Amino acid sequence: MPTLLVWKGHRFLFYSKEIGEPPHVHVLKDAKQLKVWLRDLGVARNAGFAEHEVNAILKVVAQHRQSFEEAWDDYFGH
Structure with a gap:
């Protein structure tokens, strides 16, 4: 679960098993x-x-x- 950014107490991350x-x-x-x-900055889910x-x-x-897309590509090998 790589954390990409912390901003005002918000953690921006992706989960490692979301291949x-x-x-x-x-x-x-x-x-x-x-x-x-x-890609389109659409909201997939809001809880x-x-x-x-x-x-x-x-x-x-x-x-x-x-930088988020680059981190995604580096992590998942795209």
Whole structure:
């Protein structure tokens, strides 16, 4: 479960056994979780984040998308 970034208490990561899924990142804070597809920045799943939090997180993902995709490719060998 490589952590890619910690921002304002949010952990941006991907799970090591997610082979076969398109590149994405999970964002965890407290008991909340968000899953974001990296290619189009679409929200795959939201468990607990308010809309304004999702919007702020999506901005951070957009800023770091290239490095997140590179980390995904390095880890999964694409």
